[in-house]
Amino acid sequence: MNLVPRELMTETAVSSADFRGAMRHLTGGVSVITAGRGKDITGMTVTSVTSLAVDPPTLLVSVNRDASSFPLIRRHGAFGVNILAADQLDVAERFAGRGGLKGADRFAGSQWVTAVSGVPLLVGALSAVDCEVEDIIERHSHGIVIGRVRNIKNSARSAALAYWHGQYVAVDQDEDAARLAEISVPARSRRGV
Numbered sequence: 516m517n518l519v520p521r522e523l524m525t526e527t528a529v530s531s532a533d534f535r536g537a538m539r540h541l542t543g544g545v546s547v548i549t550a551g552r553g554k555d556i557t558g559m560t561v562t563s564v565t566s567l568a569v570d571p572p573t574l575l576v577s578v579n580r581d582a583s584s585f586p587l588i589r590r591h592g593a594f595g596v597n598i599l600a601a602d603q604l605d606v607a608e609r610f611a612g613r614g615g616l617k618g619a620d621r622f623a624g625s626q627w628v629t630a631v632s633g634v635p636l637l638v639g640a641l642s643a644v645d646c647e648v649e650d651i652i653e654r655h656s657h658g659i660v661i662g663r664v665r666n667i668k669n670s671a672r673s674a675a676l677a678y679w680h681g682q683y684v685a686v687d688q689d690e691d692a693a694r695l696a697e698i699s700v701p702a703r704s705r706r707g708v
């Protein structure tokens with residue numbers, strides 16, 4: 516495949532509004548990234564966590580370089596990924612900066628444990644993942660942070676918190692999986708033909 520060198524790329528006429536409109540259609544799982552250690556901690560709500568590879572276990576997250584988490588992730592070389600459950604909407608709101616909460620104050624009201632790397636991990640998250648920074652690719656306003664997974668705590672819970680069309684939605688295995696199964700049945704067999 517021939518790639519266009521970055522210096523030859525021209526500005527396109529795509530507006531930010533059109534781009535945001537397109538991205539609203541993406542349903543994103545909501546996680547809270549945590550960074551720092553001791554009292555020098557912060558974190559942020561993200562939907563950009565994506566699995567990169569299974570072998571070795573790596574994931575990536577796109578972090579705004581102006582976010583308070585970014586310098587801490589870079590300095591300590593570690594971050595936590597806390598995949599939120601449907602009933603953790605309040606945690607998502609606090610770590611998105613609602614109410615003006617900053618840094619360690621965002622952690623109040625929920626229970627945290629310290630990971631081997633030193634970052635806080637949320638008790639009751641669907642999964643809490645301790646990552647060591649493998650690489651950070653700075654591009655435009657964001658840094659693509661690649662994390663090598665060092666430790667995972669999975670819970671038996673499953674109802675997840677997602678974000679779609681500018682609102683939080685709960686994805687529940689019992690109810691939604693049944694509905695998904697229903698719509699994925701081919702029309703012919705549903706009519707018993």
Ligand SMILES: Cc1cc2nc3c(=O)[nH]c(=O)nc-3n(C[C@H](O)[C@H](O)[C@H](O)COP(=O)(O)O)c2cc1C
Nearest residue numbers: 559560561562563577578579582583610611612678
């Ligand atoms: C649902 C949701 C998803 C978000 N996803 C991201 C993301 O993937 N990357 C990012 O840089 N900011 C994302 N944000 C914005 C950050 O959570 C927000 O800017 C945060 O407060 C930045 O932290 P700071 O106040 O400590 O700088 C998201 C916000 C919400 C509400």
